[in-house]
Amino acid sequence: MKYKKILIKFSGEAFGNKGQGVDLKKVQQIVDEIKVLKKKGINVGIVCGGGNVIRGREVKKSARLMTHYKGMQATLINVKPLEKLFKKEKISTSVFASFSLKSNYPVFNQLKVNKDWKAGKVIIFAGGTGHPFFTTDTGAVLRALQLEADLFIKATKVDGIYDSDPQKNKKAKKIEKINYRKYIESDLQILDSMAICMAWNNNLPIRVLKWEEGSIIKLLNNKNIGSLIN
Numbered sequence: 001m002k003y004k005k006i007l008i009k010f011s012g013e014a015f016g017n018k019g020q021g022v023d024l025k026k027v028q029q030i031v032d033e034i035k036v037l038k039k040k041g042i043n044v045g046i047v048c049g050g051g052n053v054i055r056g057r058e059v060k061k062s063a064r065l066m067t068h069y070k071g072m073q074a075t076l077i078n079v080k081p082l083e084k085l086f087k088k089e090k091i092s093t094s095v096f097a098s099f100s101l102k103s104n105y106p107v108f109n110q111l112k113v114n115k116d117w118k119a120g121k122v123i124i125f126a127g128g129t130g131h132p133f134f135t136t137d138t139g140a141v142l143r144a145l146q147l148e149a150d151l152f153i154k155a156t157k158v159d160g161i162y163d164s165d166p167q168k169n170k171k172a173k174k175i176e177k178i179n180y181r182k183y184i185e186s187d188l189q190i191l192d193s194m195a196i197c198m199a200w201n202n203n204l205p206i207r208v209l210k211w212e213e214g215s216i217i218k219l220l221n222n223k224n225i226g227s228l229i230n
Contacts, residue, residue: 003150003220006037007045009140011156014211015048015078022081029213031085034122036217038091045123045147047140048082050074075136079105079126092121098130098139110146117147137195145202152204153219154191155211160227161190177228196229205230 010030016023034044079095086093094116097105105126106112117123128139137154144152162172163186178186180200184193190208199206209215209226219225 002222004041005043005147005149006151006153006220007047007140007144007147007149008153008155008216009047009137010049010078010211011154012049012078013157014155015082022078024081024085027078027081027085030082031089031091033213033216034086035089035091037220038120038122040220042220043117043120043147043149045117045125045143045149046082047125047128047136047143048075048078049136050078075126075128076105079124083124086122092119093124094121095124095126098125098127113146123147134194135192137191138198141195141198141204141206144204145198149204152199152206153216154206154208155216156190156208157210158190158208159210159225161188161208161229163188165189175227176224177230180229183229191229199229203230 012018014030015026034046037044076097083093083095094113095105096108096113098108100107108125108130113123125139125143128134128136129142140154141152158166159174161175161178161183163175164172166172166174175188178188180196183191183196191206196206198204206229207219207226208229209219215225
């Protein structure tokens with residue numbers, strides 16, 4: 001396989017429908033996918049979104065600061081069952097929080113992360129960047145760079161990047177491949193510009209794809225799935 005070290009950001013919807021908490025069947029699908037990747041010798045880092053619990057974009061500006069902190073804490077709601085099911089499947093896992101989240105998880109420490117990463121553990125990151133006004137996508141790019149990952153995968157509810165919102169515009173055209181500069185100039189919205197700039201500055205390729213069972217395995221088996229930013 002081309003990629004041996006990847007970081008996957010699963011959107012909140014991968015864990016459950018908005019406002020309905022966590023669906024353990026959905027979480028098990030994630031675990032099953034990662035289990036196959038580990039058997040193929042791929043190192044996997046994971047960032048969990050929290051959109052099934054709370055979404056910062058849908059909050060008024062006046063309330064955004066505290067909502068961002070609540071959103072960072074909300075990622076724990078998805079992290080806990082994911083870690084639990086990994087352990088049930090006997091997949092060695094470590095969880096690191098970006099800051100003290102009133103949990104049992106240690107705060108991010110590069111030396112400890114490197115040690116667990118080299119040992120082949122699945123690394124789960126909670127809490128985004130630990131700062132407001134940064135999305136979990138930006139946090140995911142940051143963690144991918146800290147892991148020196150070969151690829152950042154955004155596993156979400158749409159099957160790639162479009163020139164406009166495909167849920168609102170039936171004539172929206174899918175973009176198979178785009179460079180970082182063109183993505184920013186086109187003001188595309190599926191990832192924020194901060195995440196793209198960080199990836200651009202460090203030459204980290206990004207693949208956006210629809211999360212469904214088997215999609216990441218197909219991608220890493222050289223199937224042309226989703227959209228590529230590089």
